[in-house]
Amino acid sequence: MINKTCRETRREIDESELHQALSDSALVHLQSCTPCQVFRNERTRLRDLVGSLEPVSAPADFDFRLRARLAAQRQPSRQRLFSTFGFTAPATIAAAFLVMLVGSIVWLNQRTPSQVPITAKSEEPKRPEEKPVKTEPENGAKPVGRDIVAGTPRPNRKTSGLYVPKTRPRSTDFSESAAKSIRGSDDAGAVSLAAPVKPLVVSMEDDRGATRTISLPPVSFGSQRLVDNRIPQGPNSSRVW
Amino acid sequence: MRTLSSVEELDFTAAMPATAVFQPASDHALLQGTLAGDEDAFAELMGRYRNQITSYIYRMTNDYDAAVELAQETFLRVYRAAGRYQTTHAFSTYIYRIATNLAISELRKRKRRRLVSLTGLLTSHDGEEARDFNPADNRPLQDVDLVDTERRLVVKRAIATLPEKYRAPLVLRDVEGKSYDEIAHILSTSEGTVKSRINRARNFLRDKMRNYV
Numbered sequence A: 001m002i003n004k005t006c007r008e009t010r011r012e013i014d015e016s017e018l019h020q021a022l023s024d025s026a027l028v029h030l031q032s033c034t035p036c037q038v039f040r041n042e043r044t045r046l047r048d049l050v051g052s053l054e055p056v057s058a059p060a061d062f063d064f065r066l067r068a069r070l071a072a073q074r075q076p077s078r079q080r081l082f083s084t085f086g087f088t089a090p091a092t093i094a095a096a097f098l099v100m101l102v103g104s105i106v107w108l109n110q111r112t113p114s115q116v117p118i119t120a121k122s123e124e125p126k127r128p129e130e131k132p133v134k135t136e137p138e139n140g141a142k143p144v145g146r147d148i149v150a151g152t153p154r155p156n157r158k159t160s161g162l163y164v165p166k167t168r169p170r171s172t173d174f175s176e177s178a179a180k181s182i183r184g185s186d187d188a189g190a191v192s193l194a195a196p197v198k199p200l201v202v203s204m205e206d207d208r209g210a211t212r213t214i215s216l217p218p219v220s221f222g223s224q225r226l227v228d229n230r231i232p233q234g235p236n237s238s239r240v241w
Numbered sequence B: 001m002r003t004l005s006s007v008e009e010l011d012f013t014a015a016m017p018a019t020a021v022f023q024p025a026s027d028h029a030l031l032q033g034t035l036a037g038d039e040d041a042f043a044e045l046m047g048r049y050r051n052q053i054t055s056y057i058y059r060m061t062n063d064y065d066a067a068v069e070l071a072q073e074t075f076l077r078v079y080r081a082a083g084r085y086q087t088t089h090a091f092s093t094y095i096y097r098i099a100t101n102l103a104i105s106e107l108r109k110r111k112r113r114r115l116v117s118l119t120g121l122l123t124s125h126d127g128e129e130a131r132d133f134n135p136a137d138n139r140p141l142q143d144v145d146l147v148d149t150e151r152r153l154v155v156k157r158a159i160a161t162l163p164e165k166y167r168a169p170l171v172l173r174d175v176e177g178k179s180y181d182e183i184a185h186i187l188s189t190s191e192g193t194v195k196s197r198i199n200r201a202r203n204f205l206r207d208k209m210r211n212y213v
Helices: A004-015 A024-032 A034-051 A062-074 A078-084 A089-111 B027-035 B039-061 B064-080 B091-112 B144-160 B164-175 B180-187 B191-208
Strands: A145-147 A171-173 A200-205 A211-216 B121-123 B130-132
Touching (some): A004 A034, A004 B191, A024 A034, A034 B144, A034 B164, A034 B191, A062 B039, A062 B064, B027 B039, B027 B091, B039 B064, B039 B091, B039 B164, B064 B091, B091 B164, B091 B180, B144 B164, B144 B191, B164 B191, B180 B191
Antiparallel strands (some): A145 A171, A171 A200, A200 A211, B121 B130
């Protein structure tokens, strides 16, 4: 049973210095109280154990490392340079985020028109009404023609419900030129084996103003030079061999 | 003005002290010198306290590398805040307070990061009590040196398991030998609280080292 005297004695034991003499009243109590004697012995051994821990020493290069750190702090660092201009870490992060946001918006705005799907219009293949030119043009100018879709009915804007531009779609062939003819008087007995060099290029504009170019590669078969297969062979047409 | 008649009348002993005693500069004077830009004064101050601070932080963190790093940080803070130092308390109290704050911050960081010490100590669910993951072997050892070595190891482990609020006053009292008043100033608390915490810390240790006490 721990009474008031025991508590006071134990408090004195706890608060005293190690191996310090206790007061007379505490010593008298210890002679008659076995639990307090056990408590004192435990506390003394415990404090001896804890006090027996050997102190550790700082490493030999402690001073050198500390001086190096002090010298490093004296030098103007990059962080101090930023702080000189009033830039703090949150402000820098916010500014970077704002720049990224604006850049993303600009990029999306530039990218959106090109992603609009272009509606391809089915048109009949070009059917030149003129016969193949047999003679070489005298002035050498390349005739430029307009590919007009003839005979296609205009859609009714009111009934179709689709947006139909007022301007008619146009297509232009910039590479169409007259075929080269071989005359007997030029190179007698020589037959050109070369295929047409230039491909047939057709450029068209759709209703949104976008230009689409279709390139048709030339076709050759042996020594036979063929013109575009889409050109129908009429009864009066003749090929050049 | 009196004229001297002989050389013997010259009394040098009266002008000089009997024994020239070298009085080391106090901590306050060294800190004032540091504030004035005297690097030697700061080096002297560092030489006085580097081992004490390193040892104290090592007892708190049980990690030597961290103790050295935090001891250096302690001196850096002393150097930077030399102008704000007030001489109302002893310099040792001031520097121990900085070291205590750094050590407790390090312990809390480790607790947040769930960095369990390599000694295999785990804290229990309530966060106050701690239990030994690898309890000591109770079998008697033959060699006395081995017994002492194991005792020290057990003491270190037991101290490392103490909650930080009990660990700091116990180390300051029983390892560093500080007075209750000084510990109270270092920990910025009352003397009664210090005594109470030391008592509880000793009870913790007694329970953990029952086989050795």
